Amino acid sequence: MDIQKLIEMGCPVRKYPKDSIVYEPGSQPKNIFFVKTGEVRMVTVNDDGKEFIQGIFKTGQYFGEPALLVDKPYLAFTIVSKPSEIVTVSKKNFINLIKTDAEYSMSLIKVLSNRLFYKSMMLEELANEKAEHRLLTIINYLFNDNPNGESLSVTRQDLADLTGLRVETVIREVKNMADKNLIIVKRGKIYKT
Structure with missing residues (x-):
C-alpha cells in the first residue's frame, strides 16, 4: 500500500x-x-x-x-x-x-x-527444546523476509524475545552456530553463509 x-x-x-x-x-x-x-x-x-x-x-x-x-x-x-x-x-x-x-x-x-x-x-x-534449532529457524525466517543479503537488524535480546530463550543462551548459541559455519558473524552482526 x-x-x-x-x-x-x-x-x-x-x-x-x-x-x-x-x-x-x-x-x-x-x-x-x-x-x-x-x-x-x-x-x-x-x-x-x-x-x-x-x-x-x-x-x-x-x-x-x-x-x-x-x-x-x-x-x-x-x-x-x-x-x-x-x-x-x-x-x-x-x-x-x-x-x-x-x-x-x-x-x-x-x-x-x-x-x-x-x-x-x-x-x-x-515445542522443540533445542536452542540451536529454534534460533536457526528464526534466523532463516528473518533472512527470507530480508532477501537483500544484508545482515539481520536484530539484537541478541530480540532473538531471545522471538524464541523464548534467555539472552545468555542466544549469545552462546550464535557463537556456536558461527563456529559450525551455519551463520557468519561479523562485528556482532549476523549474515547468511
Missing part, C-alpha cells in the same frame, strides 16, 4: 518517540497503523515482565488489522522500538480499501497468510 495515498486520503500521521505504546492488550480496535518511518514491535509480556515478540513492523509495513477485522480486543502491546511516524487508518477507510482496491486486498491476504505461517512455525519451534 502506498502510504502517501493514505495521507492524501486524509489519514493522520503521528510521531511516536521510542518506547511509546501505540495500543495495549484489551483495548478495542478502531484503526490499523501503517509505519511511515521507524519500527514497532508487538509483544506479549508475562507475569515476570519478560517480553515475547510477536512481530516487528518496519517502514512500509502495517499492524493491528487482525483484531480490527474480527472485532476483538488487541491481545498484545505495540511498542515503538525507534522514533516513528505512523499513519492511522480508521476502520471505515480500511474496509473501504479492502472493498475497492483488489491489489491491496490480495496484498493483505498474503500478509495475513505470512503471519499465520510464522505463528505456526514458532509454535512448532517452541
Whole structure:
C-alpha cells in the first residue's frame, strides 16, 4: 500500500518517540497503523515482565488489522522500538480499501497468510527444546523476509524475545552456530553463509 495515498486520503500521521505504546492488550480496535518511518514491535509480556515478540513492523509495513477485522480486543502491546511516524487508518477507510482496491486486498491476504505461517512455525519451534534449532529457524525466517543479503537488524535480546530463550543462551548459541559455519558473524552482526 502506498502510504502517501493514505495521507492524501486524509489519514493522520503521528510521531511516536521510542518506547511509546501505540495500543495495549484489551483495548478495542478502531484503526490499523501503517509505519511511515521507524519500527514497532508487538509483544506479549508475562507475569515476570519478560517480553515475547510477536512481530516487528518496519517502514512500509502495517499492524493491528487482525483484531480490527474480527472485532476483538488487541491481545498484545505495540511498542515503538525507534522514533516513528505512523499513519492511522480508521476502520471505515480500511474496509473501504479492502472493498475497492483488489491489489491491496490480495496484498493483505498474503500478509495475513505470512503471519499465520510464522505463528505456526514458532509454535512448532517452541515445542522443540533445542536452542540451536529454534534460533536457526528464526534466523532463516528473518533472512527470507530480508532477501537483500544484508545482515539481520536484530539484537541478541530480540532473538531471545522471538524464541523464548534467555539472552545468555542466544549469545552462546550464535557463537556456536558461527563456529559450525551455519551463520557468519561479523562485528556482532549476523549474515547468511
